[in-house]
Amino acid sequence: VLVNPATVLAQAWASMVDRHGRIRVPALRPAQVPADVRDVLAGLPVGGAPDDPTLDPDWGEPGLTPIERLVAWNTLEILAMESGSPARPINAIPSSAVMHAQLRFVVGTPWRDLASIVRAHLDAEGLQQVEVEVVASAAASRTPVSDPWVDWAAQSMARSTGKSIAILPNLAGTLPNDVFSDILGLPTLWVPHSYPACAQHAPNEHLLVDVAREGLQIMGGLFWDLGNTDTAPWPTRA
Structure with a gap:
């Protein structure tokens, strides 16, 4: 009787994420x-x-809206997994199984302790044979929504475009923003210039002319308004 590594790994993952994608750790x-x-x-x-x-609609943390699940909550996802030879399976128990997973997380998550947290969880589940390795990581960041620069920027953009401005408290992607927010202690604002069908990171990634024009309009207005000391919330020097 031989242990099937794929079965063990599947059990390990099921102990961490339920069938609806909800994190169980x-x-x-x-x-x-x-x-x-x-x-x-x-x-x-x-x-x-x-x-x-x-x-x-039923995937992810219950009780949250789709935008809250996307931007304001953690997700644990499988990126790739393999055991045996899926393209040419043979009539034998595979010798190993490997999974590449990813934790997308918001501010406040103990990301530096990820390996030890997962290790402790698997040990408690009796899955000591599953090895855990964190191969890459980066901090999450979020400028408080109440920061005066947030409202200042939204008002500037609204004046420049004549449109309502959507505010996301943080992005859902991986960016080295902690260099500015944590190391330098600066409030940070990201102003994307794109549209949903831009095919980002794909062969046909592109930018429409009117989107580029609006981006110039927005940034021109922001830099102009930065020079207005009556409205820009620059900190007062002691």
């Missing part, structure tokens, strides 16, 4: 969505464009 879950974050996200749509994938 308490230390890897945010305590809650802050009230101010929930307020700015209220009503913001996710998807709906012709080329967007269909959303799965």
